[in-house]
Amino acid sequence: MEKTVELQFLDELGKTVRISISEPKDQLTEAEIFTVMDSILTADVFFGSGGRLVAKKGARIVEKNTVDYEAS
Numbered sequence: 001m002e003k004t005v006e007l008q009f010l011d012e013l014g015k016t017v018r019i020s021i022s023e024p025k026d027q028l029t030e031a032e033i034f035t036v037m038d039s040i041l042t043a044d045v046f047f048g049s050g051g052r053l054v055a056k057k058g059a060r061i062v063e064k065n066t067v068d069y070e071a072s
Contacts (some may be wrong), residue, residue: 012051
């Protein structure tokens with residue numbers, strides 16, 4: 001199963017900006033996620049079309065199952 005953590009921020013224009021992290025550690029806590037998000041905001045290194053990231057909006061863990069079928 002493929003797993004990612006999607007961090008959601010707001011930029012200077014109020015638009016949602018998502019940063020996805022593949023293969024997070026098991027048993028990742030909400031506190032750990034928000035601590036990383038605070039570090040990202042403090043570092044102020046991301047800048048996009050809507051300006052810099054200014055606030056946390058939320059986060060989610062996404063799990064994806066893929067089943068492949070091959071034609072015979």
